[in-house]
Amino acid sequence: MSPLTLLERLQSKxxxxxxxxxxxxLLLDVSGSMAGFLPSGKTKIDSLKEVIQDxxxxxxxxxxxxxxxxxxxxxRGGTNMxxxxxxxxxxxxxxxxxxxxxxxxxxxxxxxxVSGLSVNIIYVGPLPAPQFLRDLALRTKSAFSVESFTxxxxxxxxxxxxLEKK
Numbered sequence: 651m652s653p654l655t656l657l658e659r660l661q662s663k664x665x666x667x668x669x670x671x672x673x674x675x676l677l678l679d680v681s682g683s684m685a686g687f688l689p690s691g692k693t694k695i696d697s698l699k700e701v702i703q704d705x706x707x708x709x710x711x712x713x714x715x716x717x718x719x720x721x722x723x724x725x726r727g728g729t730n731m732x733x734x735x736x737x738x739x740x741x742x743x744x745x746x747x748x749x750x751x752x753x754x755x756x757x758x759x760x761x762x763x764v765s766g767l768s769v770n771i772i773y774v775g776p777l778p779a780p781q782f783l784r785d786l787a788l789r790t791k792s793a794f795s796v797e798s799f800t801x802x803x804x805x806x807x808x809x810x811x812x813l814e815k816k
Contacts (some may be wrong), residue, residue, distance in 0.1 A: 652736075667764065672815055673742070673743050673745055674708070674709075674711065674727070674745040674746065674747075674776065675708060675709040675711055675712070675738060675741075675743050675745075675746045675747075676702060676705060676708055676709070676710045676712065676746065676747050676749065676809070676813075677711050677723075677734055677735075677738060677746040677747065677748045677749070677769070678698060678702065678711065678712045678713070678722050679708060679714075679748075679749060679750035679751060679752070680695060680698075680712045680713065680722045680723070680724070680725055680726065681714045681725065681726070681727055681728055681729040681751075681752065682714070682725055682726055682727055682728070683714075683725070683729075683751055683752050683775075684698065684722075684725035685724075685725035685726075686749060686751075688799055688800060689800065690800060690810065691712045692799075693725070694725070694744050694751060694799055695722060695725040697723060697734060697799040697802070698749065698774075698799070698811045699721070699722055700721055700803050701799070701802055701806055701809070702721060702722070702809075702810060704806055704810075705809065705810075705813070708813060709741070709743070710722075711730070711734065711737060711738055711741075711746075712732065713729075713730060713734035713737070714727035714728060714729065714730065715727035715728050715730050715733075716730065716733060717730070717733050717734040717736075717737035717738075718737075719737075728755045729750070729752055729753065729754050729755050730754070730755050730764070731747070731750075731754035731755070731756075731759075731760040731763070732754065732755075732756060732759035732760045732763035733763075735760065735763035735764045735767055736763050736771075737764060738767065739767060743767075744766065744767060744768060745767070745768045745770075745771070746767065746768075746769055747771075747772065747809055747812045747813055748753075748769050748770070748771045749772045749774060749777070749809070750771070750772075750773060750774070750783070751773070751774050751775035752775050752780065753780050753782055754782070757782045757785075757802050760782075760786070761785065761786065761789055764786060764790055767790060768790055768791070768792050769786060769787075769790045769792050770792045770793040770794075770795075770812040770815070771783050771784065771786060771787055771792065771793065771794045771795065772795050772796075772797050772808060772809065772812070773794070773797070774787050774797050774798065774799055774805070774806070774807050775812075779794075779796050780803060793812060793815075795808055795812075803809070
């Protein structure tokens with residue numbers, strides 16, 4: 651069984667779209683790979699900071715080796731996705747939109763840690779997208795989307811739709 655496409659999930663919920671709930675956040679990968687450059691000459695982390703400016707009213711968690719409730723500043727460290735999921739849950743949140751360009755340090759730990767969360771995933775890395783992210787979408791019965799930092803307007807629209815969906 652494959653996860654529903656982003657479009658299918660959004661269409662099935664379009665009548666339920668509401669403002670972002672208090673239990674929803676952005677979970678942003680700021681690992682070292684986000685320092686990489688895009689064809690535009692910008693780094694991925696700079697593009698991420700630009701994209702999320704429109705979401706200042708949404709709780710934002712940035713993660714690499716650790717996770718903190720703060721907008722992204724710089725790219726550093728590994729991809730401790732498990733710690734990110736635990737941090738979001740300790741903050742009392744149950745839904746998040748994960749923006750990532752890669753794999754977690756430990757896929758098994760991340761899959762265990764995600765229990766109890768609804769995680770809509772936006773992958774912004776090189777193709778093909780990692781199978782792990784598809785597995786994560788299946789585990790959480792959530793949306794999975796492959797986007798590009800070069801299409802900023804479309805990426806912002808996808809984030810907005812995922813934040814609004816229930």
